[in-house]
Amino acid sequence: MIEPKEALRIILDEVKLQSVEKVNLMDSLGYVLAEDVFSDMDIPPFDNSAMDGFAIIASDTVGSLRESPKKLTVLGSLRAGDVSNVKVVSGSALKIMTGAPTPAGADAVVKKEDTFLNDNEVSVLSEIKKGENIRLAGEDMIKGEKVLSIGTCLKPQQIGLFASLGKSKVKVFKTPTVAIISTGDELVEIDESLKPGKIRNSNTYSLTAQVMLCGANPLSLGIARDNVADTKKKIELGLDNSDVLLTTGGVSMGDYDVVKDVLGDLGAELKFWKVAQKPGMPLAFWRLDDKLIFGLPGNPVSTMVCFEEYVRPAVLKMMGRKLIFRSEVNAVFEHDLKKKSGRVFFVRVNVRRKNGEFYVSLTGPQGSGILKSMSLADGIAVIPSDKTLIKTGDKVKVHLVNLPEDH
């Protein structure tokens, strides 16, 4: 039996970064950039007007007032998307729309609201400073500049930045495929009827959703029965078609717990079995070639907690994400909780924030089969192995699983 920290270290040491693929820009949301990106042009590409108004020479407006405006001759009009050969000289102006290139000669734009137009004569109602309302070429990005770094997780603003640079393909780290096998003779599929002794296979569903929220591809392989032949067939199928394989159940002390035997036969290297934690003690972890294999316990909550604490960081690391852990906060515990020493307890809690301080309370009974208290949890409080008593008001570390805004 090893400590949770040691288990996590072993897992993360085995993670290899995914290979690189080129995807369409709109498919890259949430992926991690696998290249440094440089601008191959100035953005904006040309000086342009930030306002609808008139391109002018700023010095022409010295002393301009609403009561005694300076008047300029309008040489024409320029819309966004067009270019003009007109040169603005002292005493003249060019009507200009937002985004249109500023014409030669002009060094400022007076916005429409600060003018009065009469035929082809525009009155400027205030003094305008040189450069006012002109966006300079390259003020966003300069040609040759590094604008995004490898390892950036792509969000809407980076997608927009790529678009403005005309990059319709992006190099990203491939999203891993995570195969999921639930094991157990007691399991039936969710729309089958329940016979005595049977329960429904919920782990496939919760795990599939957890994989999806990581941004990885789930591959659900259904239920493997508690015999070597069926378990081996499903595991081989999973290994052939995934980067990470998850099994649930079949890793405990039972006579029909065949997962470990099957993986041993297939040549997988067992890195550890059993972690000093509750829930999730029977957790096992193997490596086979480039594949990571997690033997998750069968209880619904154990499975979900082990995914959160071990599988999720591994998958995010494979994808090239820099921050692979949930936000961890110190929170005030609102119960007395007794436990035996020797195991870390992962406790399902509700998280509240009040005056900048976090408070957590238990969401209900903590049995490893009790999904209801998991479904109410925003966080997992981590109670250290050596503690035997946590008292109301004590501080505990909490991994924030659902942020408030996710509700």
Place this chain on the structure above:
Amino acid sequence: MIEPKEALRIILDEVKLQSVEKVNLMDSLGYVLAEDVFSDMDIPPFDNSAMDGFAIIASDTVGSLRESPKKLTVLGSLRAGDVSNVKVVSGSALKIMTGAPTPAGADAVVKKEDTFLNDNEVSVLSEIKKGENIRLAGEDMIKGEKVLSIGTCLKPQQIGLFASLGKSKVKVFKTPTVAIISTGDELVEIDESLKPGKIRNSNTYSLTAQVMLCGANPLSLGIARDNVADTKKKIELGLDNSDVLLTTGGVSMGDYDVVKDVLGDLGAELKFWKVAQKPGMPLAFWRLDDKLIFGLPGNPVSTMVCFEEYVRPAVLKMMGRKLIFRSEVNAVFEHDLKKKSGRVFFVRVNVRRKNGEFYVSLTGPQGSGILKSMSLADGIAVIPSDKTLIKTGDKVKVHLVNLPEDH
């Protein structure tokens, strides 16, 4: 010109909850539950063993010690998924696997690690308490109990809970379709070559990604040119196929800003135009029948910020989400910033957390076309309208746009 708060209030007042649809369980992740859900059975459905071991009568083990174990006759073995007709009587035990129903007569399970088996006689190496290692029927959910409430945003743990109840279909609020039209003669598509005076259409891409991150369906309709005919055609197409329509550009003071005219002709009711904010001043908002229409400004950052501050909460409210706003924190500002009074400034900032306190610094120049400083931002600091100076060390409100773990 209205205040940002008033603009938001007007928008949210116009939001109608989406209609309800039934979706497959695995398609419901991130949706909002549109019904209260009751358990139609006990979960677990029967008392069962939490361990691999032996089902026994606890009182048989009184006085049991490793040195002088009590010995019980093993009546047989029961695997998960099976049921047994065996009745455990004093002096006997039934070998049992995790998840198997506890047999009649037994009131505890001793785990395998605490026993020693010799043929059909098991030695129990310690005293076992009544109820130990037995999971009671209904300990997770009781038949008839309300287990999930309308308005719950479905996450992996709720998906698992539905599965355990055998519910393969879920009633949720329909995800809205958000149509996106970029307007402007200056725009070219991202893989076209750039001619003088032209820039690339980045808004369609950043908005599409923002819509996706809300959990809504984006419908990208490309570029509408700055003339009534083309703009009208695209807007009609958008209205016919969406719940929310976004346009970018064409809502300012320019001669070719036709969006307002077209929507007026189509009978849309203009709820407001112009908000006292920077960026995003020309924001406009209409209602037409059940459709909400946002006229977003054309500058890339104005568009994104207006989406964040106005469109996102509206879309989340339509979807039935309870918490529709980003987390707001008070943060220490790390610059001196001068501004004119009369407008709220939305400022792009980098957010750091240190000793439980948030600190924010500007990500770069704040021009409304400067995507680079947007691409580096984790938050939007909200500088009140009446402020003209924020000093280093002052506290400001910050909307957290990207949580640290998103990087």
